[in-house]
Amino acid sequence: MPSALPDGEPVPDDGALPDSARAGSGGRPLGFYVHVPYCATRCGYCDFNTYTATELRGSGGALASRENYADALVEEVRLARKVLAGDDRPVSAVFVGGGTPTLLPAADLGRMLAAVRDEFGLADGAEVTTEANPESVDPAYLARLREAGFNRLSFGMQSARQHVLQVLDRRHTPGRPEACVAEARAAGFEHVNLDLIYGTPGESDDDWRASLDAAIAAGPDHVSAYALIVEEGTQLARRIRRGEVPPTDDDVHADRYLIAEERLAAAGYSWYEVSNWATSPEARCRHNELYWTGGDWWGAGPGAHSHVGGVRWWNVKHPAAYAQRLDAGKSPGAGRELLTDEDRRVERILLELRLASGAPLDLLAPDGARAAARAVADGLLEPEPYADGRAVLTLRGRLLADAVVRDLVD
Template identity: 55%
Template sequence: MPGPLPDGDPAPEDGQLPGQVQEGAAGRNFGLYVHIPFCAVRCGYCDFNTYTATELGPGASQDEYAGTAMAELDLAARVLRTSGLPQRPLQTVFFGGGTPTLLPTEDLAALLRRAESLWPLAPDAEVTTEANPDSVTEASLQRLADAGFTRVSFGMQSAVPHVLKVLDRTHAPERVPEAVRWARNAGLDVSIDLIYGTPGESMDDWEETLSAALSYEPDHVSAYSLIIEDGTKLAARMRRGEVPPIDEDDHADKYLAAERMMEAHGLHWYEVSNWSRTPDLACRHNLAYWRGDDWWGIGPGAHSHVGGVRWWNIKHPVPYANRLAAGKSPAAGRETLDGSAAHMEQVMLRTRLNEGIPVEVLSAGGRRAIPSLIAEGLIDPPSAFRGTLALTLEGRLLADGVVRRLLPD
């Protein structure tokens, strides 16, 4: 089941933001995240804030969801305006979940139109929806492209049936190339999401998955190591000994295989878990997260960040809808990042990017760690000498450890 919300301060019922968010706002990009909290089946590894039809209960209807989300879009525009922020174009819009394409394409198109009526879309705006391969048709993808979507991210995860079964994924592997072909025909950029390290997945299985995914010639691939979250079905199976535990060495070997095969097929890393065919095809919405830009998260459990203020919505669709119907913000809590917290977050996120992080951003203690990180082969020496810390391949494998050393107590 979905994990708990973070602790934080109470959020005002009107959603009003403090005056500090105005500082530097004109120089920050603005985007939208739209959370669609519905899935046909809950995957065994998933702890995202999603619900199947049997979990929703009275008052939470997929049929009514688009109208509820539009109410938060209207609230967002009002709060940003009354909080003194300039009107900025939408650089990115990302529909995630859950499975956004469980909603009718007409609902997704209507949500995008409402957003466009409130903020101008930048001429080169990136508009993405996530999708399961079995939740789209050739016609639905064409309708999304016609509505203004520019990109689709397919949750493939694996090409191997027994691995998909452990993950509780419902699509047949042969559906993926068909969905990719339909997206291409509609003029959409294509991203593929993969997971490695599933219990019982061999190296041959993983290389088969990579070969299949790359044969579809995607513009972008995300490959994430499987993390077993408390409260998930897979965590319970592991506790009972029904599946083997996670092997970190196996994860490292599979990451190296991914890097080797991605490079051979012309995809290059730009973030530890993400590769794109060209820099222009990197996911600009996710880059906005890693670079600390502004975004408003629409939907139950969605998180937002504007000018160092972060907040998160009530998780369940019913109280979320009820708050909006009463004219109140659905935010459950919020926090304002002070100087040390903002610095920590900047180092944690920007270190993961291939563009690296400027040395001048680091504290004196963090800078003292640089010589040993170079000596251990974790940081690229030429980049460091030019004033930017960029991870080597070995550094990517140990990225969390590198960050800890750049953030000394």
């Protein structure tokens, strides 16, 4: 089942934010994340807040249904406008994720986007992305998305090998994600991402090279590559525990990451975040950059998380509970936390260190500064940016990013 929500203080019924959250907002970008919690089937490795039709049957009825989902989502966008009354920032990036957003009609996704545009306005050149499963779209659907105002697509490819897809419980066939890139280009999408996963039990180095080569040959301008994390409570975790498939291996993950860097760099992709490569600065995912650089975003939908000016909150998880609260005129927020200055300092280090631009050294406490000097000597941080006041990971540092971060936040 999906992971539990964190603890926190209650969210007011009207969703009101403390005055401190609005301070200095004019200097921060504002984004929208829209969560669509529906999937046709549950992938064995997934612990996201998603629901299949079988899981929803009898647990909320019409309130939990896909058919009525856009109505509830639009209501939350209108609530966001009330909570942020007087905030005249246009939205710089919208990201629709899931789940499988493209299980909904393109017109529903268009209604959600139109609500954000009507209530807040979109900045000139705003990035508008939706995730899509390869088997859930066709050229006509993609054309309708483009007409609705979407200008970026992110397809879940994961692997080019059938036996790897089977372990992950992915339903598309090899070759279909690559075809989707061509269909997206034909529909007028300039920016397209392919998501890959490495380290799946049973995947070989050659399997991973084949997946990278297939993704590159398809011609997206962005590739994301993530190490498989086996989450407790998932079907894959249970299969590993029963000995049906081998466990994942950190050394294998490191080797696969090096292969990804080699292949992608040779093809003209540059890393700009540990797990993300793009062909140009314009091809980077601006919505994710907003997360990594401390921007503000409103997360709409069941289980979605938001952050505005040091206040983080999260919505109730179940689609029926979410719709019921909005129908009653209440915020769907389940809990929130107010970040201290120290919380925000640590988060900046955690997130910005993952970027190719790095984190400012002046964020570090004395122990962290000494750790940074050692990391340069150990080949984990680049010496030239360090001399200019920034901590930037080397390739070896990227392999050990979590350990480097732990040392620097002390």
